[in-house]
Amino acid sequence: MTSLLAVSGPSNAGPGERQEMLERAKRFLAEAEVDSGDIVRLDVPSRGSGEETEGRLRGEVEPLVPMLQSGSLFGGRQGLLVVDAQNLNVAESSLVAELLDQFDEDVVAVVLVTFGSLPAPITKVVKTKGEAVAVRKMWERQATEWLRSELNSHALDLDAEAQDALLQRFGTDTAGLSQAIDQLVEHKGKITRQLILDRFRNRPDDPLVHFIDAVVAGKTGDALRRLSDFLTHGHPLVLLAAIESDLRRRSLSSTAEDEQTFRAAVGARADDRRVTRIWNQRGRIKDSSLQKALEGLVRADRVLKTQPEEVHRVTLERLTVALCRWYGGRS
Numbered sequence: 001m002t003s004l005l006a007v008s009g010p011s012n013a014g015p016g017e018r019q020e021m022l023e024r025a026k027r028f029l030a031e032a033e034v035d036s037g038d039i040v041r042l043d044v045p046s047r048g049s050g051e052e053t054e055g056r057l058r059g060e061v062e063p064l065v066p067m068l069q070s071g072s073l074f075g076g077r078q079g080l081l082v083v084d085a086q087n088l089n090v091a092e093s094s095l096v097a098e099l100l101d102q103f104d105e106d107v108v109a110v111v112l113v114t115f116g117s118l119p120a121p122i123t124k125v126v127k128t129k130g131e132a133v134a135v136r137k138m139w140e141r142q143a144t145e146w147l148r149s150e151l152n153s154h155a156l157d158l159d160a161e162a163q164d165a166l167l168q169r170f171g172t173d174t175a176g177l178s179q180a181i182d183q184l185v186e187h188k189g190k191i192t193r194q195l196i197l198d199r200f201r202n203r204p205d206d207p208l209v210h211f212i213d214a215v216v217a218g219k220t221g222d223a224l225r226r227l228s229d230f231l232t233h234g235h236p237l238v239l240l241a242a243i244e245s246d247l248r249r250r251s252l253s254s255t256a257e258d259e260q261t262f263r264a265a266v267g268a269r270a271d272d273r274r275v276t277r278i279w280n281q282r283g284r285i286k287d288s289s290l291q292k293a294l295e296g297l298v299r300a301d302r303v304l305k306t307q308p309e310e311v312h313r314v315t316l317e318r319l320t321v322a323l324c325r326w327y328g329g330r331s
Contacts, residue, residue, distance in 0.1 A: 003105035004130030011116035025111040032109035034079035044087040056091040068099040085112040093119035100125045161193040168267040208242040218328030253282040289326040
């Protein structure tokens with residue numbers, strides 16, 4: 001079995017595709033007999049950003065050098081997960097390719113997650129000594145099949161109209177659908193379309209609405225206070241679902257031809273004023289900032305699902321501060 005894997009996905013990958021790519025990476029490392037605690041994750045910053053150093057690598061990328069040169073200091077096999085590998089610049093790509101061509105596969109297993117194409121020198125090494133898998137953009141029919149499979153595995157009782165309501169609400173976002181299913185598991189009895197619409201639709205007096213409003217306004221202190229209030233009784237995954245919903249709507253508004261098209265895309269009611277507000281705010285948040293917010297959301301979701309509960313609050317606090325910055329265009 002090879003110790004090098006490249007997982008590629010679309011450059012405009014949504015939460016569902018990103019989650020599937022990271023799950024592929026996780027499965028590969030597990031099959032390579034790497035314990036979860038021995039996986040080092042490096043997120044490559046976008047080109048033109050990151051910590052400058054005197055060497056060929058930016059500060060965020062430097063830790064992979066000792067790992068690929070020597071592996072674990074304690075004798076066990078380690079895993080190296082490099083996310084956003086498409087952001088490696090020319091100098092970094094050349095050096096990483098050299099290291100990947102020579103690393104000891106008995107002590108290190110490497111996964112490169114790339115949204116778009118890998119740099120050419122690294123692609124050459126992967127073809128020579130590794131494997132490559134691709135996660136395709138998910139379409140509505142595939143999301144329907146995925147949803148039915150998940151509902152069966154969780155033994156949830158949803159009629160056809162309730163399933164349609166879930167798909168209308170989340171579309172092809174399997175990450176959002178997964179979070180919704182996690183919440184629905186707690187419900188006893190038949191799950192109806194009306195229950196879906198009621199549970200996954202923010203009301204004007206919903207604490208999550210106030211939280212999102214504070215984030216959009218860039219009011220960090222207010223957003224952190226709203227976060228604390230919500231976490232007193234609310235579930236962190238519900239908060240992430242609300243953030244994802246807002247990001248999805250803002251992303252759709254930036255590409256829609258007109259407001260009517262946008263409303264149809266998000267399945268909004270005619271009297272939904274929040275949709276009108278998002279439409280009127282389109283263009284205010286840069287696409288690059290929306291992408292960073294999405295990446296931050298995915299990382300937070302991973303922490304909440306894999307790390308001890310003690311780190312959940314600080315993770316959400318850091319995400320909140322970053323979202324206030326990204327929404328405010330200060331990145």
